Amino acid sequence: MRTLVFIVLVYLVFQIIFLSSSQCARLSSNDDNLIEKTCKQTPNYNLCISSLKSDPKSATADVTGLALIMVNVLNTTATRTLIHINSLIHHSPSPKIKKALLSCADMYYSGIITADVPVSIEALTKGNPKFADDSTLDAAKEATLCEEGFSGNSPLTVDNTSVNNVARVTEAIVKLLL
């Protein structure tokens, strides 16, 4: 009986190892190469690599999956910017700055977060990527317009640049799917 137990346990252990290794075979080099290959075709290789690799799912994602990861990064970056905008509004800025901040809040909330991001997700998951192309370009544009609204005295330059860069990397990946 004990030998039978032993055999079963050894068998189970081997099952685990086998499953792990078969999965690992899928996890190996091909997908690392896919991330690098994809990022080389974007305007910001380093940003692309660090963004994608920050999500463990990128290891096994196809190009559509990588695009979706970038859309998520876009969403996160835009949301952080929106929080920043909100806090700036509450620090009694001059009327001119406040007006520009409110305008940016519109663009980030209504433009990027509630329009561009959901449309991109839907377009990518449903296999009609051209609408994601339009939307990620639109997101880059919203960030640029927000920045231009300060006529040089922007408190959001780092945020807007970040969002713009992420949007452009996302769009470049989406274009690979067209």
Added chain:
Amino acid sequence: METNPSHTTTSHYEHSSYYSPLPDHSSQPSPRRPLKGFAVIFASMIFLMSLVTLIIIQSPEPASLEKPEKDQPLSTKPTSFYNISTSSVVLPRGVAQGVSAKSNPSLSGHHGVSYNWTNAMFSWQRTAYHFQPQKNWMNDPDGPLYHMGWYHLFYQYNPDSAVWGNITWGHAVSRDLIHWLYLPFAMVPDQWYDINGVWTGSATILPDGKIVMLYTGDTVDAVQVQNLAYPANLSDPLLLDWVKYPDNPVLIPPIGIAIDEYRDPTTAWLGPDGKWRVTIGSKVNGAGVSLVYKTTNFTTYELLENYLHEVPGTGMWECVDFYPVAINGSTGLDTSVNGPGIKHLLKASLDDTKVDVYALGTYFVNNDTWVPDNPAEDVGLGLKYDYGRYYASKTFYDPKFERRVLWGWINETDTEYEDLAKGWASLQTIPRTVLFDNKTGTNILQWPVEEVESLRLNSTDFEGVVVKPGSVVELNIGTATQLDIFADFEIESLGLEETNEANGGCRGGAVDRSSLGPFGLLVIADETLSELTPIYFRPTNTSDGGLQTYFCADERRSSKANDVFNQVYGSQVPVLDDEKFSMRLLVDHSIVESFAQGGRTVITSRVYPTEAIYGAARLFLFNNATGVNVKATLKIWQLNSAFIHPFPLDQIDTVKPLQPF
């Protein structure tokens, strides 16, 4: 390419699951303690193994992200901030109410905040006589057809928002292709095979009058498949209800075609062997391709080994269209017509560049292939239907007036934020007739359907107005937002023109002066010309004594708002020796459709002015050439609204089937 004689059924998704059966072990009950201990060890091993397996086995499917709640449709105006709990959340400023239409003078034209759009500016953008739903997003026109006295238009529609998504088939009918009446949705995404979108499709009218609708459905697994639908009641002139074939899909992506590159089936045409052909666009190794299927019943299909045609490097072909045109003819042709004196036009919407391209050529029905007349101007390498904002077009044969009629989707060129703020996005063009251009032999002519003339109110004529170099002449016609303009131009030499001048085309815009042009019209312009949209010709003398002419629309100063996407559009247009420079413009608030030389070159423009709206919009002639006078003759019609509104369905019993023709 492999033939795939598909007798497809619904149960075609196979999941191969990999698991190893656990070895049997003795089931002898034993009260001994070691067995109990063993059971505990065994159970923990199973638990551990499942845990490890779960962690290791990753889904190869695309990462699914948090989607916004389906039951929270995007509101047309931003009414609430994101739900991060900060105690003093500031509501973003929505569209200012009741602010005067005067623009903010403190901003210096080019750079500024997202424009301070007012309700007045947004409301003005809605068109008076172009088809658009009452609100929300529209894209591709679908299944246009004529039935029992009514023209039908279906269209991609998002019932929930002014951006693309949740795609449903909207439906509208008209007696005359101009005065449309909204009907309830024809099809909604309610089956596993179209739950992710009831996408684009086309109608085929069978010789016995039956209607077959083939459309792309995006399945629950995001696979693109082709489905069959037909009217529930063919004797209903309004075709209100549609039935989806119970055994859908009728076509699934064949081997070698990606599951997300297989959409937009065309109208079918009949071959001499009595079988129907349908084509579907796709992409193979970066080449746009046109797959061909044969069918007798529209439920079972045979995929041909060859493509109808392919063009390397053009990418995915969407919304393919394929139809005959008569050489030296004056009418359109039914899709199945073939024979001598006929060319076939093959068209694709290019996913990569979002333009509609076409070529004329010859269809060999014996092997279902098509060859372009001029390979250098093959599909995607040569002509476009429209050089402006235009996509996903589709034609149908109108038996009432023997016309080939063309629909085209016109997207917005402002930001999605603005679309959400104003609550709608996209238009259809005024339907256009398509005819082979007998004079050039190398292109088609597009022209607004005659019925648009029923909108005409009064007209104003201008005869021989001379416009000197570098000048602008106002045309006093009253309000200038809903117009049908016919304009002819002649050049009068001043002995100053240059010969053999390089023609920069349209790129430099209307401010880029050359000796013979540009000249034309300034539409949707305000009195001070702070906003204007030039539609113009730029001819240049070529070295062989001929003339090369570009027809252009310059949107770069169409609006002071800097958040609208604007550029210079246009292309070369053949102007024959005995022809004047002629253009026809349909102006309708935020859309301008411009036709040069009877429709040889067409440009559709979207404009979003902030000043040149309502009574402030004006029309001007301009001549920015350096070396010639321009003499213009114009006839300008004021156009009425088409008053597009919902069909009064409560009066439906009084709708008798109309006598055909």
